[in-house]
Amino acid sequence: MAEIKFSRDQKVRLVAEIQRYFDKELDQEIGDFDAEFLLDFFSEKVGGVYYNQGLNDARRLLDEKLDTITESFYELEKVTEFD
Known part of the structure; x- marks a missing residue:
């Protein structure tokens, strides 16, 4: 760090x-x-503890946003007879 x-x-x-x-x-x-x-x-x-907590919070938020984006891709998929 x-x-x-x-x-x-x-x-x-x-x-x-x-x-x-x-x-x-x-x-x-x-x-x-x-x-x-x-x-x-x-x-x-003590600064490192707060720094790491901030990173963990940012990582968790990013993971949540990426999950939402991934779900959005699935929602855009078209059903075809070739699936």
């Missing part, structure tokens, strides 16, 4: 979101460095 990377803008927004969470839910302030460190830690240690 490729390393999970964020654009600078994404990272800034995610760090701010982590800081808001700590402030609101834990009544604790967390600095930019600590929030970015926490983001990097979770990206490395």
Whole structure:
């Protein structure tokens, strides 16, 4: 799996979101460095789980769509006396 990377803008927004969470839910302030460190830690240690779940969800959706397409082909078939 490729390393999970964020654009600078994404990272800034995610760090701010982590800081808001700590402030609101834990009544604790967390600095930019600590929030970015926490983001990097979770990206490395937990990110793959979310990534794999996304792949599994996409695979399942694709399988469902392909089943529908396959069924549509059968519906288009003409009955002939040569079948």
